[in-house]
Amino acid sequence: MLDRALSILAPHYCSGCGKQGGLLCANCKYDIINDMQDGCIVCRAPSSRDGICQKCRTTYDRAWLVGPREGALQRLIGLYKFDRARDGCRALADLLDEALPLLPADAVVVPVPTVSSHIRQRGYDHTLLIARRFARRRGLRMMQPLTRITNTVQRHTTAAVRR
Ligand SMILES: [Zn+2]
Numbered sequence: 001m002l003d004r005a006l007s008i009l010a011p012h013y014c015s016g017c018g019k020q021g022g023l024l025c026a027n028c029k030y031d032i033i034n035d036m037q038d039g040c041i042v043c044r045a046p047s048s049r050d051g052i053c054q055k056c057r058t059t060y061d062r063a064w065l066v067g068p069r070e071g072a073l074q075r076l077i078g079l080y081k082f083d084r085a086r087d088g089c090r091a092l093a094d095l096l097d098e099a100l101p102l103l104p105a106d107a108v109v110v111p112v113p114t115v116s117s118h119i120r121q122r123g124y125d126h127t128l129l130i131a132r133r134f135a136r137r138r139g140l141r142m143m144q145p146l147t148r149i150t151n152t153v154q155r156h157t158t159a160a161v162r163r
């Protein structure tokens with residue numbers, strides 16, 4: 001409601017082409033979906049199965065990728081995470097919905113917990129909003145069984161530090 005009121009006062013512009021209306025117009029959304037590839041999410045090798053190639057080790061077995069963080073996607077995430085564009089959760093949940101296959105009916109959607117100071121700064125928990133929308137769209141359960149044990153900020157850190 002508040003977001004809607006704010007967006008009437010300060011209309012959103014498409015992260016891809018700048019068209020007034022929403023944070024991602026139908027054309028730019030289509031372009032991102034059209035470019036989706038089944039590559040390794042770590043090294044982007046094209047021939048990987050399950051989203052992770054044999055050379056890259058992760059703590060999970062399967063992964064899906066919407067796209068590299070560049071262009072419209074990078075701007076959209078930037079607006080959503082760092083510029084209080086709360087409405088970005090819609091476009092991002094839409095893109096996840098396109099990227100992920102049909103999941104088992106008993107699958108549970110779990111957002112990665114956000115640093116609490118960031119939630120206070122933004123006024124919303126960005127991963128939670130996306131997870132909630134995505135779960136609702138797919139008719140899946142969403143739960144928050146994970147808690148952060150540190151509040152280390154990951155932005156501008158290396159992959160090794162993040163791990
Ligand atoms: Zn656009």
Ligand SMILES: [Zn+2]
Nearest residue numbers: 040043053056
């Ligand atoms: Zn890889």
